[in-house]
Amino acid sequence: MDLPKSQTPARPVTRVHDLRASDADRERVAAVLGEALADGRLTMDEHAERTERAYRARTLGELTGLTTDLGPPEAQPILVDDRPLQVTFGTLRREGRWVMPVKLPLLALFGTVELDLREAVLQRRHVVLDALVLCGRVRLLVPDGVAVNVTGRTILSTRDVRVRPAGEGPVIEVGGRMLFGSVRARAPKRTLRDRMRGRLRKDR
Secondary structure, eight states, X not given: OOOOGGGSOOOOOOOGGGSBOOHHHHHHHHHHHHHHHHXXXXXXXHHHHHHHHHHHOOBHHHHHTTTGGGSOGGGOSSBOOOSOEEEESSXXXXXXXXXXXXXXXXXXXXXXXXXXXXXXXXXXXXXEEEEEEESOEEEEEOOTBOEEEEOSEEESOEEEEEOOBOXXXXXXEEEEEEESOEEEEEOXXXXXXXXXXXXXXXXX
């Protein structure tokens, strides 16, 4: 028997650090370790030990600990960080392989937050960007198949969403409040080959 919605148990959320790593994630870390060996930041023994741990790693959290002392956060092969995003009078950019948590607080005061989600891992299929924007901008670049819904309260702000969602694809919800701000979401530009393939499918 189905439970009433109020009694339906909430599905547990896997911790960001406990999300499963892919073979591609392991290869990313191994490549950084190889570069560190080549330029002398790691000894042969250190490289061998860390590389073995990388290929045995099951979670993203296990992988991130292998390269934290080899470069700044923005140069890490995988970023696992669920802390709020904050920018004032500047630009904050997150790109590459990173984890988008179920709910990510964002604060932009006279600044811009740019999130490239083409290689990101979504903690769930429906994630929320809880934004507080004052005279700032939010810029999203999302892959094909991902929907972007702006549900937050906007006052004298603009929203411009041009993405290519799929029927049951992931959803990124932009909530919160925006005052004298803007949010823009884009899908990557399609190559000529991709455009031709799309036209051929429509003609069938």
